[in-house]
Amino acid sequence: MALGxxxxxxxxxxxxxxxxxxxxxxxxESIKVDRKLIFGGVRTHPIISMFGFGCAxxxxxxxxxxxxxxxxxxxxxTGIAYVAKIRSDRFGSTSEVSALLTFIIGALAMLVDVxxxxxxxxxxxxLLSEKAILESYVERLSKVEFLAIVKFLLxxxxxxxxxxNQEFTPFHINPTKVWQIVIIVSTLGFVGYFxxxxxxxxxxxxxxxxxxxxxxxxxxxxxxxxxxRNNPARGSSALQAALLASSVTYLRMLVLIWFINGSFxxxxxxxxxxxxxxxxxxxxxMFRKELHTSESEMPELQNPFEVRPAIGFxxxxxxxxxxxxxxxxxxxxxxLLGLSAVIGLSDITPFILSVVQGSDGTMxxxxxxxxxxxxxxxxxxAIYFGSLSPTTRKETALKFSIFAIAHxxxxxx
Numbered sequence: 001m002a003l004g005x006x007x008x009x010x011x012x013x014x015x016x017x018x019x020x021x022x023x024x025x026x027x028x029e030s031i032k033v034d035r036k037l038i039f040g041g042v043r044t045h046p047i048i049s050m051f052g053f054g055c056a057x058x059x060x061x062x063x064x065x066x067x068x069x070x071x072x073x074x075x076x077x078t079g080i081a082y083v084a085k086i087r088s089d090r091f092g093s094t095s096e097v098s099a100l101l102t103f104i105i106g107a108l109a110m111l112v113d114v115x116x117x118x119x120x121x122x123x124x125x126x127l128l129s130e131k132a133i134l135e136s137y138v139e140r141l142s143k144v145e146f147l148a149i150v151k152f153l154l155x156x157x158x159x160x161x162x163x164x165n166q167e168f169t170p171f172h173i174n175p176t177k178v179w180q181i182v183i184i185v186s187t188l189g190f191v192g193y194f195x196x197x198x199x200x201x202x203x204x205x206x207x208x209x210x211x212x213x214x215x216x217x218x219x220x221x222x223x224x225x226x227x228x229r230n231n232p233a234r235g236s237s238a239l240q241a242a243l244l245a246s247s248v249t250y251l252r253m254l255v256l257i258w259f260i261n262g263s264f265x266x267x268x269x270x271x272x273x274x275x276x277x278x279x280x281x282x283x284x285x286m287f288r289k290e291l292h293t294s295e296s297e298m299p300e301l302q303n304p305f306e307v308r309p310a311i312g313f314x315x316x317x318x319x320x321x322x323x324x325x326x327x328x329x330x331x332x333x334x335x336l337l338g339l340s341a342v343i344g345l346s347d348i349t350p351f352i353l354s355v356v357q358g359s360d361g362t363m364x365x366x367x368x369x370x371x372x373x374x375x376x377x378x379x380x381x382a383i384y385f386g387s388l389s390p391t392t393r394k395e396t397a398l399k400f401s402i403f404a405i406a407h408x409x410x411x412x413x
Contacts, residue, residue: 008114014053017109020121021049024102027128028095045102048074052106060110067107074103098128149190152310156183170325173318181353182314184259188252189215209241209283213248218347220245221381225388235392240283242385243399246378247279253352253374261356267367271410275374278406282399317350324354336369344376368411375407 006012025045055070078096101124109117160183165176191214212220224238250272257264320343327335336355343351352370382400386393 010057010110013109013114014050016114016117017049017053017106018046020105020109020117021046021102023121023125024049024098024128027125028098030129045099048099048102049106049109052103053110055103056107056110059107070107071100071103074100094128094131098124152186169322172325173321177357178314178317181260181317181357182310185256185313185349185353186310188255209244210248212241213245214252216347217242217245217249218377218381218384221385222388225385228385228389228392232389232391235389236395238389239385239392239396239399242381243279243283243403246381246403247276247283249377250276250279250374253349256349256353257356260353264356264363264367267363268370271367271371275403275406275410279403282403285399313350316347317354320351321354321357324351336365337372340369340373341376344373345380348373348377371407371410375404375411378404378407 022042022045025042028045029041051070051074055066058066078099082093082096101120105117105121105124108120156179160176160179163175163179165174167174209220209224212223221242224241228235228238254265254269254272257268324336324339327339331338340351351373355366355369378400382396382404385400386396389396
């Protein structure tokens, strides 16, 4: 039976409050073997939960002062327990705060939707039981990366709600939608950044190319190109990473387009999947075998959750939206083809997203413009890598030429 179809009587709500109290109490009881002065166990927490439920019931029937009085009573008891813990040279307030939360959970089970009390009780138990795992994650987290995430989240939470959700200028610039696109792109990029940092050094350069492609295939190409220049023996492996990063770009763009304007998916998904598969095949076609790279040889990627790159992406997106709209109104839809060939030499993500986000032209022309931009970007990456890795220039020219030519049928078809 679905949760919403159950008639939550007072009796059932009482059972939920009692069960959630037992759940937290069992977790607290399990650590009493190794520690002393743990506030509450398998009996205390259910009692606290029932106490909260009873105070909430009295509040419900008109005895309003009982709910704050009950919370004050539990807070006094936990305060006494905390002072006793400090006097015995033991620190930390997790057990005491958990007891206060158990009281609130018992009260919520009576007063509001039951799922809220259930969610808080289960999450509370998980946080208590997974202390060692959570602390190990914190220890492995770079302080610089943590601060970058915090700054970006702060900017997001502060800026997004105050941005006007309306269109400005004849080019239909909506600040809220622009910043939402920035958040989506940065979040997807951070997934690849985190995976590359966590697993890239353990598996090899090829996996760094895959994960790095989620962040920026151009950045990966330049990074591994410099690596090949400094260590020519690693040239083929670096080229493989660059091709894999370029292949992942199509899948990354497919996900972003799905978020921004899913109406393009039926016309693009098979094109992108085929091109990605061609890139993977070319990357697997190795002229010579090499050993796995070491951690010091991993590509250097910028954290996508930094504030400055996010703002830069937003400005570039707005500029390209204006330029694209101007070209379409003055030259027509087919002017996009020439523009996409030029834009492809730089960062194509804001261009492609600006095209699909404000699409009001012919689907075939816009699709061709997107593929042409990707083809132009592929050629640009071939030039970047070939100029940095002279020992693999023939191999680079051959593979990237095949990759670029594979776009042509999808442009004219």
